[in-house]
Amino acid sequence: MIQSEPVTPPHITDLPIRALAVDDLHRCADLSEDRGWLREDHKWGLLLAAGTGYGVDAPDGRGLAAACIVTRYGHTGAGPELAAIGMVLVADRYARQGLGRRLMTHVCDEVLEGVPLTLHATPYGRPLYEELGFKTTGRAEMLKGTFRPEGTPDTPGTPRVRPATASDLPRILRLDAEVFGTDRTHMITRLPAFADRLLVAEDSSGDGTLTGYAAAWPNMDTHVIGPLIAKDTGTAQSLVTALATGTDRALRTDVDVRHEELLAWLKDRGLASVAFNAVMTRDIPDLPGDWSRRWAPLTVAAG
Numbered sequence: 001m002i003q004s005e006p007v008t009p010p011h012i013t014d015l016p017i018r019a020l021a022v023d024d025l026h027r028c029a030d031l032s033e034d035r036g037w038l039r040e041d042h043k044w045g046l047l048l049a050a051g052t053g054y055g056v057d058a059p060d061g062r063g064l065a066a067a068c069i070v071t072r073y074g075h076t077g078a079g080p081e082l083a084a085i086g087m088v089l090v091a092d093r094y095a096r097q098g099l100g101r102r103l104m105t106h107v108c109d110e111v112l113e114g115v116p117l118t119l120h121a122t123p124y125g126r127p128l129y130e131e132l133g134f135k136t137t138g139r140a141e142m143l144k145g146t147f148r149p150e151g152t153p154d155t156p157g158t159p160r161v162r163p164a165t166a167s168d169l170p171r172i173l174r175l176d177a178e179v180f181g182t183d184r185t186h187m188i189t190r191l192p193a194f195a196d197r198l199l200v201a202e203d204s205s206g207d208g209t210l211t212g213y214a215a216a217w218p219n220m221d222t223h224v225i226g227p228l229i230a231k232d233t234g235t236a237q238s239l240v241t242a243l244a245t246g247t248d249r250a251l252r253t254d255v256d257v258r259h260e261e262l263l264a265w266l267k268d269r270g271l272a273s274v275a276f277n278a279v280m281t282r283d284i285p286d287l288p289g290d291w292s293r294r295w296a297p298l299t300v301a302a303g
Helices: 022-034 041-050 099-111 126-131 166-180 233-244 260-268
Strands: 018-020 052-057 064-073 082-090 117-121 135-145 160-163 197-202 210-219 222-230 250-256 271-282 294-296
Touching (some): 022 041, 022 052, 022 082, 041 064, 041 082, 117 126, 166 197, 166 222, 197 233, 250 260
Parallel strands (some): 222 250
Antiparallel strands (some): 018 052, 052 064, 160 197, 210 222, 222 294, 250 294
């Protein structure tokens, strides 16, 4: 009788990494929940449709062991102009075994070799990203709370804020590309269906010049404000105020810390600081575009 040797299962870091599909949405949401995050099914749906997920199936058959999302922007002969990495998650039972590093190394050095990269890092994840060549180029402050609209009267020069229409979309795309620094049509054109409210701001002179736009989208029990694009603080405030009046949920947003006046204004109106994330880049000294008009991202997971 021939006895076979016991089969040694592969180490967790030797398991194959595969592209995720929209059908993996519930597995991604389960993974978020496993790590104590919100499920965020609605956001996962957008990210998997507009970007590409990468993940490792759990060897015990219980969903995903790890996952992340890559959103590509712009086009060059060699590939995208910029790629954002987000939602980097490892199931709790597989944590601290090198799986997160393996997934990130595969995505950064194989899938996205030579592509400028960006991500928002928590204090927990930042050391790994630094080891992978990312450098901190900025910070964003997450705020959450119930917005109080008092003390925001109209003043001369206040922009006209109104709901966006289909005819506004080409102008929104042009403004977004100018401010963001690269084309993200595949993401922004999904906003009308993804967001509960999409507003535009026009110059007070009445010539119809688009000076900003913003959206509020549902995320569990909150409305997230993002993207928030505006020519100045007053326009950003007008957009936020208009979005806030259309919801009874708490608001959440992530604001570039250089926008000190807006941050102070939001805190005066009921939003509180929740956390700070590092904005990091690799193979690019800083994010492209005009940061002075870029107040909050659509979501930190997509840059």
